[in-house]
Amino acid sequence: EAEVAQSPRYKITEKSQAVAFWCDPISGHATLYWYRQILGQGPELLVQFQDESVVDDSQLPKDRFSAERLKGVDSTLKIQPAELGDSAMYLCASSLGGWSEQYFGPGTRLTVT
Amino acid sequence: GQQLNQSPQSMFIQEGEDVSMNCTSSSIFNTWLWYKQDPGEGPVLLIALYKAGELTSNGRLTAQFGITRKDSFLNISASIPSDVGIYFCAGPLRTGNQFYFGTGTSLTVIP
Numbered sequence: 709e710a711e712v713a714q715s716p717r718y719k720i721t722e723k724s725q726a727v728a729f730w731c732d733p734i735s736g737h738a739t740l741y742w743y744r745q746i747l748g749q750g751p752e753l754l755v756q757f758q759d760e761s762v763v764d765d766s767q768l769p770k771d772r773f774s775a776e777r778l779k780g781v782d783s784t785l786k787i788q789p790a791e792l793g794d795s796a797m798y799l800c801a802s803s804l805g806g807w808s809e810q811y812f813g814p815g816t817r818l819t820v821t
Numbered sequence: 822g823q824q825l826n827q828s829p830q831s832m833f834i835q836e837g838e839d840v841s842m843n844c845t846s847s848s849i850f851n852t853w854l855w856y857k858q859d860p861g862e863g864p865v866l867l868i869a870l871y872k873a874g875e876l877t878s879n880g881r882l883t884a885q886f887g888i889t890r891k892d893s894f895l896n897i898s899a900s901i902p903s904d905v906g907i908y909f910c911a912g913p914l915r916t917g918n919q920f921y922f923g924t925g926t927s928l929t930v931i932p
Contacts (some may be wrong), residue, residue: 750922
């Protein structure tokens with residue numbers, strides 16, 4: 709069964725350091741999403757890609773966060789510099805298109821110390 | 822901020838009991854998706870609803886898209902221990918490119 713892959717699963721970093729997360733969506737899924745989930749809350753959409761283009765990044769803190777999907781397949785989310793408040797689960801999801809059913813990866817648990 | 826409110830926030834039930842939870846919003850949604858999340862894992866899609874009034878089942882799970890398009894409910898029949906987790910509703914607003922997750926309902930099943 710096709711799955712969304714994410715790495716690393718866990719990341720501990722010191723504040724002010726740079727950190728990057730990688731996501732490989734289900735093959736054929738044109739739309740890719742990055743979410744941030746704070747413990748005890750629902751996921752919050754950070755950025756949405758349609759192929760290699762950003763569709764929505766209105767909730768992405770652009771002073772420190774960046775995301776790219778250069779070839780329209782896998783994607784990288786970067787934080788530089790990391791802050792204590794960035795500690796959260798970062799989830800990647802993909803779908804065939806638009807707002808259709810999204811399938812999630814296992815997430816990357818980030819701890820900033 | 823959050824557009825979807827889920828209730829109850831948490832539930833503690835005996836194995837074998839039926840469960841009902843709902844999701845409401847002040848805004849109209851085009852689609853309702855129900856997800857289950859286990860600790861430390863990503864959400865898993867349970868049911869997708871696309872039309873007002875639609876009633877859809879997936880095994881012991883049944884979900885309905887409210888007529889007003891502002892609510893949805895999820896029922897679980899004959900609960901079992903592996904139903905434990907956090908259940909989220911989610912969906913896109915009708916008005917534009919905004920997708921939201923609900924506040925979540927935490928389910929504990931007591932054997």
